[in-house]
Amino acid sequence: xxxxxxxLRRATDGAPPSRIDVDALIxxxxxxxxxxxxxxxxxxxxxxxxxxxxxHAFSSGTAPDRTVGGPAGSCVAPTPTWTEAPPVDPSxxxxxxxMDTVGPSPMYTEEPAEAAKARLGxxxxxxxxxxxxxxxxxxxADPSCALPQVITFDPAFPYESAVVVTDVHGRGDIVxxxxxxxxxxxxxxxxxxxxxxxxxxxAYVQTDNPGRVDIWRPDGTGNMLLAADHMGDPARTVPPAxxxxxxxxxxxxxxxxxxx
Amino acid sequence: MAADEAGYREYVIHRLDGFRRTAFLLCGxxxxxxDLVSIALVKLLRHWRRxxxxxxxxxxxxxxxxxxxxxxxxxxxRRERPTEVVPDRPDPARADxxxxxxxxxxxxxxxxxxxxxxxxxxxxDLSVEQTAAAxxxxxxxxxxxxxxxxDTLRARLVDVPAMEE
Numbered sequence: 001x002x003x004x005x006x007x008l009r010r011a012t013d014g015a016p017p018s019r020i021d022v023d024a025l026i027x028x029x030x031x032x033x034x035x036x037x038x039x040x041x042x043x044x045x046x047x048x049x050x051x052x053x054x055x056h057a058f059s060s061g062t063a064p065d066r067t068v069g070g071p072a073g074s075c076v077a078p079t080p081t082w083t084e085a086p087p088v089d090p091s092x093x094x095x096x097x098x099m100d101t102v103g104p105s106p107m108y109t110e111e112p113a114e115a116a117k118a119r120l121g122x123x124x125x126x127x128x129x130x131x132x133x134x135x136x137x138x139x140x141a142d143p144s145c146a147l148p149q150v151i152t153f154d155p156a157f158p159y160e161s162a163v164v165v166t167d168v169h170g171r172g173d174i175v176x177x178x179x180x181x182x183x184x185x186x187x188x189x190x191x192x193x194x195x196x197x198x199x200x201x202x203a204y205v206q207t208d209n210p211g212r213v214d215i216w217r218p219d220g221t222g223n224m225l226l227a228a229d230h231m232g233d234p235a236r237t238v239p240p241a242x243x244x245x246x247x248x249x250x251x252x253x254x255x256x257x258x259x260x
Numbered sequence: 261m262a263a264d265e266a267g268y269r270e271y272v273i274h275r276l277d278g279f280r281r282t283a284f285l286l287c288g289x290x291x292x293x294x295d296l297v298s299i300a301l302v303k304l305l306r307h308w309r310r311x312x313x314x315x316x317x318x319x320x321x322x323x324x325x326x327x328x329x330x331x332x333x334x335x336x337x338r339r340e341r342p343t344e345v346v347p348d349r350p351d352p353a354r355a356d357x358x359x360x361x362x363x364x365x366x367x368x369x370x371x372x373x374x375x376x377x378x379x380x381x382x383x384x385d386l387s388v389e390q391t392a393a394a395x396x397x398x399x400x401x402x403x404x405x406x407x408x409x410x411d412t413l414r415a416r417l418v419d420v421p422a423m424e425e
Contacts, residue, residue: 003417004378004382004410004413005382005383005385007363007413007417008285008363008378008379008382008383009383010363011284011285011363011364011367012281012284012285012383015277015280015281015284015290016290018276018277018280018294019291019294020276020280020294020297020298020301022269022272022273022276022301023269025298025301025302025305026265026268026269026305028302029302029305029306182327
């Protein structure tokens with residue numbers, strides 16, 4: 001089949017210069033790793049900002065309202081367009097929700113990024129309230145904001161958000177990445193743990209990080225959640241969220257990049 | 261990690277051109293090819309420690325490339341749009357003259373997996389067994405898909421010989 005091979009080789013002649021910058025890929029991965037390493041830091045800059053803002057908030061006597069997560073101050077987002085799920089009863093596991101089984105919609109590309117960020121921030125807050133009733137939380141970088149702020153990260157992980165929760169053990173971080181997952185349910189050959197979810201979803205763990213759970217949703221959303229101590233707080237001895245709670249958050253129906 | 265990165269960088273720099281060309285033959289667009297390769301390289305970087313000790317790291321990258329491309333094609337905004345008028349088929353005599361420039365158009369007529377089989381077998385020079393492993397299909401399916409792909413090309417490109425089993 002030398003003729004076919006020759007055709008194919010010639011078809012790739014005249015390739016334009018590559019847009020791929022290997023060093024940029026490595027640098028981006030460094031940023032991602034810094035973000036993912038427990039709760040010790042999102043980035044040095046973000047951590048510094050948070051510390052400064054926490055200091056400012058408390059020193060000025062304007063500590064954030066930690067009674068319950070929700071819209072507050074200048075970070076109010078539009079009212080959710082979905083019906084919020086009732087809080088789950090932690091005494092009745094499993095904590096999880098049935099998910100949409102409809103495939104991805106064009107909303108992922110058609111929805112303006114700012115609208116998606118506002119919507120997903122509301123959904124993340126609702127998921128937290130439902131899965132962790134009574135546990136106060138604030139945005140990770142802006143403790144004066146009780147609504148999680150969603151930021152874009154890179155093409156592989158379009159949206160990410162993080163909150164600081166406060167419970168009897170101290171402060172802790174819960175981080176979520178939302179991305180377009182493969183349409184097929186993960187084979188999970190190398191998973192160290194997995195659990196089927198209602199509606200055909202899957203929760204799984206591929207690392208030895210006990211505070212991480214990945215959720216594959218049949219609607220095409222992948223949610224990766226991390227629970228960790230807040231910026232390496234040595235006083236914190238238990239994760240701020242159980243695996244079941246992370247699953248409940250990650251499977252929250254509205255927390256999808258493909259909204260119905 | 262620095263040593264890992266140096267190894268990764270060296271591997272990628274030496275293989276990048278081949279990965280880009282493979283991705284281009286799969287998707288038919290250089291910009292999208294760069295996107296596909298970027299995604300594959302990011303995944304490779306995250307698993308480099310494990311992949312670098314594999315016998316054939318290229319196979320891992322090709323598998324990620326293929327999976328990413330097939331996944332992307334399933335996205336609604338990537339789907340082909342129906343048209344009212346069927347495009348003209350090329351005149352066989354003319355196709356012979358313009359074969360090299362038209363080969364991408366002919367590839368585009370192939371279903372995704374058939375196209376992938378063709379690229380893996382005749383551009384990447386993989387064996388039937390390796391192609392089957394890369395695509396997660398049986399060797400028999402590889403043979404049948406390759407034969408059909410060649411039939412299609414033969415109808416367009418006059419000097420493509422019949423497949424030998």
